[in-house]
Amino acid sequence: xxxxxxxxxxxxxxxxxxxxxxxxxxxxxxVAVDFxxxxxxCGQPQFNTGYRHATxxxxxxxxxxxxxxxxxxxxxxxxxxxxxxxxxxxxxxxxAEGRGPELTGIAxxxxxxxxxxxxxxxxxxxxxxxxxYYPHTVTYHPTCHGLRMLxxxxxxxxxxxxxxxxxxxxxxxxxxxxxxxxTFAVKNPAVSAAMxxxxxxxxxxxxxxxxxxxxxxxxxxxxxxxSRQGSxxxxxxxxxxxxxxxxxxxxxxxxxxxxxxxxxTEGSPR
Amino acid sequence: MSVTYLGxxxxxxxxxxxxxxxxxxxxxxxxTHTIRDKRAKAVTELADWGRLRAAGAAVKDRTxxxxxxxxxxxxxxxTDAGGQVHWAADAVEANRIVTRLVRAxxxxxxxxxxxxxxxxxxxxxxxxxxxxxxxxxxLAELIVQLGDDLPSHILVPAIHxxxxxxxxxxxxxxxxxxxxxxxxxxxxxxxxxxxxxxxxREKFLSAKVGISGANxxxxxxxxxxxxxxxxxxxxxxxxxxxxxxxxxxxxxxxxWRDLEVFLQLLPRxxxxxxxxPYTSTWTGTTDGDxxxxxxxxxxxxxxxxxxxxxxxxxxxxxxxxxxxLNVCPVYExxxxxxxxxxxxxxxxxxxxxQLRGVEGSLExxxxxxxxxxxxxYEVCPVAIDIPEVLVHLRERVVEGGPVTRGGVRxxxxxxxxxxxxxxxxxxxxxxxxxxxxxxxxxxxxxxTRRLHPRRLPGPGRAWSDTRDLxxxxxxxxxxxxxxxxxxxxxxxxxxDGE
Ligand code: SF4
Numbered sequence: 001x002x003x004x005x006x007x008x009x010x011x012x013x014x015x016x017x018x019x020x021x022x023x024x025x026x027x028x029x030x031v032a033v034d035f036x037x038x039x040x041x042c043g044q045p046q047f048n049t050g051y052r053h054a055t056x057x058x059x060x061x062x063x064x065x066x067x068x069x070x071x072x073x074x075x076x077x078x079x080x081x082x083x084x085x086x087x088x089x090x091x092x093x094x095x096a097e098g099r100g101p102e103l104t105g106i107a108x109x110x111x112x113x114x115x116x117x118x119x120x121x122x123x124x125x126x127x128x129x130x131x132x133y134y135p136h137t138v139t140y141h142p143t144c145h146g147l148r149m150l151x152x153x154x155x156x157x158x159x160x161x162x163x164x165x166x167x168x169x170x171x172x173x174x175x176x177x178x179x180x181x182x183t184f185a186v187k188n189p190a191v192s193a194a195m196x197x198x199x200x201x202x203x204x205x206x207x208x209x210x211x212x213x214x215x216x217x218x219x220x221x222x223x224x225x226x227s228r229q230g231s232x233x234x235x236x237x238x239x240x241x242x243x244x245x246x247x248x249x250x251x252x253x254x255x256x257x258x259x260x261x262x263x264x265t266e267g268s269p270r
Numbered sequence: 271m272s273v274t275y276l277g278x279x280x281x282x283x284x285x286x287x288x289x290x291x292x293x294x295x296x297x298x299x300x301x302t303h304t305i306r307d308k309r310a311k312a313v314t315e316l317a318d319w320g321r322l323r324a325a326g327a328a329v330k331d332r333t334x335x336x337x338x339x340x341x342x343x344x345x346x347x348x349t350d351a352g353g354q355v356h357w358a359a360d361a362v363e364a365n366r367i368v369t370r371l372v373r374a375x376x377x378x379x380x381x382x383x384x385x386x387x388x389x390x391x392x393x394x395x396x397x398x399x400x401x402x403x404x405x406x407x408x409l410a411e412l413i414v415q416l417g418d419d420l421p422s423h424i425l426v427p428a429i430h431x432x433x434x435x436x437x438x439x440x441x442x443x444x445x446x447x448x449x450x451x452x453x454x455x456x457x458x459x460x461x462x463x464x465x466x467x468x469x470x471r472e473k474f475l476s477a478k479v480g481i482s483g484a485n486x487x488x489x490x491x492x493x494x495x496x497x498x499x500x501x502x503x504x505x506x507x508x509x510x511x512x513x514x515x516x517x518x519x520x521x522x523x524x525x526w527r528d529l530e531v532f533l534q535l536l537p538r539x540x541x542x543x544x545x546x547p548y549t550s551t552w553t554g555t556t557d558g559d560x561x562x563x564x565x566x567x568x569x570x571x572x573x574x575x576x577x578x579x580x581x582x583x584x585x586x587x588x589x590x591x592x593x594x595l596n597v598c599p600v601y602e603x604x605x606x607x608x609x610x611x612x613x614x615x616x617x618x619x620x621x622x623x624q625l626r627g628v629e630g631s632l633e634x635x636x637x638x639x640x641x642x643x644x645x646x647y648e649v650c651p652v653a654i655d656i657p658e659v660l661v662h663l664r665e666r667v668v669e670g671g672p673v674t675r676g677g678v679r680x681x682x683x684x685x686x687x688x689x690x691x692x693x694x695x696x697x698x699x700x701x702x703x704x705x706x707x708x709x710x711x712x713x714x715x716x717x718t719r720r721l722h723p724r725r726l727p728g729p730g731r732a733w734s735d736t737r738d739l740x741x742x743x744x745x746x747x748x749x750x751x752x753x754x755x756x757x758x759x760x761x762x763x764x765x766d767g768e
Binding site for chain 2: 007009011012013014015016017019020035037038039040041043045046047048049050051052053054057058061089144145147148149175176177179180181182183184187188189190191192193194195196197220221223224225227228
């Protein structure tokens with residue numbers, strides 16, 4: 001099986017190791033991965049801020065990049081939700097305005113083949129044990145888009161439960177939003193910070209070494225608050241946990257911030 | 271007692287002030303979490319909740335599509351039953367009608383059933399200007415009124431107050447308006463309720479005019495319905511000689527059968543009760559029973575304009591249960607006053623800018639008062655996709671577009687205040703349209719990453735005040751892929767020698 005990786009703009013620029021982890025993981029499971037270089041951004045920040053028209057070229061670009069693939073896999077719940085919920089809306093609104101008749105068709109084609117990573121593993125590959133080893137205590141924050149728009153349910157949890165050595169800690173108030181919300185964090189900084197503070201307090205209360213999600217945008221927000229507080233809790237994308245093996249646990253941690261040299265997967269809490 | 275919502279600051283400023291008030295935060299967190307947990311339990315008791323919710327949405331949608339028909343049917347039925355119907359296009363007209371009706375009775379005092387519609391039009395203030403005193407009889411509304419305060423929640427207007435504050439307000443204010451609070455009043459709920467009961471009883475027994483809203487209006491029979499928990503509303507609906515009901519036109523349902531759905535959806539969503547404690551219905555006037563005269567004021571005030579918007583109109587399904595407020599993480603921190611309207615929380619964030627237009631700075635800020643987490647949509651008993659409407663209204667704020675105002679179709683210009691943001695979005699759009707430029711930009715960022723500040727300038731400043739910015743990686747994913755896999759996009763299959 002050959003799939004296209006939609007790495008997303010945030011992961012591309014700020015958390016490339018998540019993308020590398022997806023590649024490692026999928027290849028380990030026998031899936032060939034392509035990275036169509038034409039891809040950029042799903043358009044979520046623009047759309048959610050009210051610039052719908054600015055997202056139309058990005059919908060077209062998504063189509064150009066992924067047109068030839070049966071599956072598009074992305075390590076981001078919110079970008080998957082953008083494609084699934086909002087591409088059809090963008091198509092319908094454009095049609096109502098008498099423009100871009102092809103957008104509706106593009107959206108209809110993109111929706112069924114775009115999968116968030118854990119959905120792809122559980123629903124398409126039908127695996128929950130991905131052969132990962134991660135000897136740490138972890139708490140899982142179900143991001144709003146993963147939880148409510150995608151309805152991921154217990155898929156991430158089922159995957160985490162099969163990880164060798166991993167101890168899953170229950171997160172109090174798990175289903176409450178972390179307060180990121182894209183431009184919300186900038187437009188309503190006080191409320192966003194108050195929400196983030198409560199989330200971080202709950203994360204810390206679990207005593208876990210790491211907090212994981214299916215979305216790096218939320219994780220950057222949570223991690224930014226943790227880091228400001230000098231907390232030792234590490235934010236880790238679920239892909240990085242699922243890609244880890246016994247060999248990685250022995251190897252030194254490779255940080256994104258080091259110059260490119262070593263290869264391999266990283267992501268273990270220090 | 272003169273309160274107003276006008277001239278409220280935009281949401282972010284008001285909310286920033288409330289997040290700094292620890293007492294308010296504690297009151298709100300405690301109250302909303304208690305009721306949201308109860309609601310969740312009450313809802314899981316019904317196996318067919320999902321279908322009920324779909325039925326509620328469907329009845330409302332169908333009614334809204336044929337609103338003119340059902341309103342005319344309602345008017346005819348109310349008139350046949352001995353009531354009088356008045357149509358009010360906006361708040362000013364509604365207030366003028368009610369003031370005239372009260373004046374005609376010769377009374378200068380009225381008792382009121384808790385009503386969102388009369389809050390919306392500022393009826394109490396309008397009556398006060400005409401020398402008529404309106405007494406709120408709902409316990410929480412009474413607390414708000416005595417405290418010269420504003421309601422901050424649809425169901426529990428005084429949710430921002432704790433018991434000690436309520437006791438102080440009762441002790442201080444009750445004597446000015448009627449029977450004073452008992453000596454040595456404590457802050458036990460029983461004593462507070464008793465003090466309110468004694469204070470209000472005087473008003474019920476002397477009032478000649480009652481003013482209410484309604485939760486529903488049944489078109490086929492001309493029946494109005496009020497659901498409440500205390501029974502104070504029923505006193506106002508039955509004791510006075512004249513009853514004036516001010517109701518938004520979207521509250522009509524076609525038949526009695528349709529009520530069945532909402533009388534299940536509403537109590538479980540709002541108070542987590544299986545059945546509503548007091549459900550009062552009245553149809554025109556009846557000899558020897560209840561008010562001698564009944565007036566129905568049908569309020570538009572932006573509703574038909576809202577109806578003209580195919581995405582936004584779903585807000586008119588709202589049955590004001592307040593479930594969306596109780597689960598909203600933003601409401602919980604910001605408090606209801608920050609929304610600058612009697613409709614706070616998620617529903618307020620979509621209803622207020624539609625009823626009033628998005629041109630004001632408060633109204634323009636409301637669609638952004640959400641992280642789009644979707645908790646409100648999940649609990650809404652009539653399935654209003656609040657996040658969808660929020661984004662739709664954001665588009666109206668920044669890009670303008672077609673709107674209906676006073677029944678006239680016009681085109682709104684894009685907002686001036688968003689020029690910098692629009693430019694940034696355009697620039698991002700250009701970069702995302704040119705992958706090579708994107709890669710070059712990422713390279714440059716990586717190369718200069720040691721020079722990057724840990725704090726953002728400009729509007730991002732407040733964000734980085736409380737959070738650390740992520741460190742920029744040395745190599746983007748794009749470049750890693752190119753370096754390790756070459757320019758062609760394929761990867762190797764397992765077992766082919768890697
Ligand atoms: S929007 Fe829905 S949840 Fe909110 S008050 Fe209205 S009916 Fe209730």
